Structures are given as C-alpha cells and as structure tokens.
Amino acid sequence: MRDMVNKAFSFGLGAAIVSKEQIEKYVDEMVKRGEVSEQESKDMVNDLMVRGEERQKEFEQQVNMKVKLRLQEMDIATKEDIERLEQRIAALELKQNQQ
16 A cells, blocks of 8 residues: 555655645554554655655746746746846946936
C-alpha cells in the first residue's frame, strides 16, 4: 500500500495540493488497517510532505517560466523594462532642470 501511495504522489502534484491534515488522516487510516506501523506512518507523513513541497516548487517554477514566455511573446514590458525607463526619465528630467 505504501508503494501505491508513493507512486500516486510521484505521478502528480500529490501533496502539493493536499493538506498535512489530509495526509495524516489517510496515513492514520493505514495504521488502523495494519498496513503501516506507527513509526512508519510518521516517516511516511514527513516524506510525503517534503515531496509535496518539492513538487509544488517545481510546479510553480514551471508556471512562472511559461508565464514569462507568454508575456515575452505578447511583447509586454517587464518590471525591469519599466524601472529602466523610469530611471531614464528621471535622468532626463534632472538634466533638463539643470539647464
């Protein structure tokens, strides 16, 4: 059963979209059914939480990358573009005021 749970988390977001309470509840049920020991359950919860957090970070990185690519394709100014232009404007205004 533990292998089945591990595989389920490996193939999807798994714990990235499941709360710690939900994982603990599911693992507690496995303990009650005698499928894992009490110590294994603690290790399993910790392992699933760590793996879920890793998956979530990977997912967020992929989403951020795809969003950046789409924005580039749409030719939308980035925050850095705007900051660079604001600095240029400020420099030009300063130069004009000094004349």
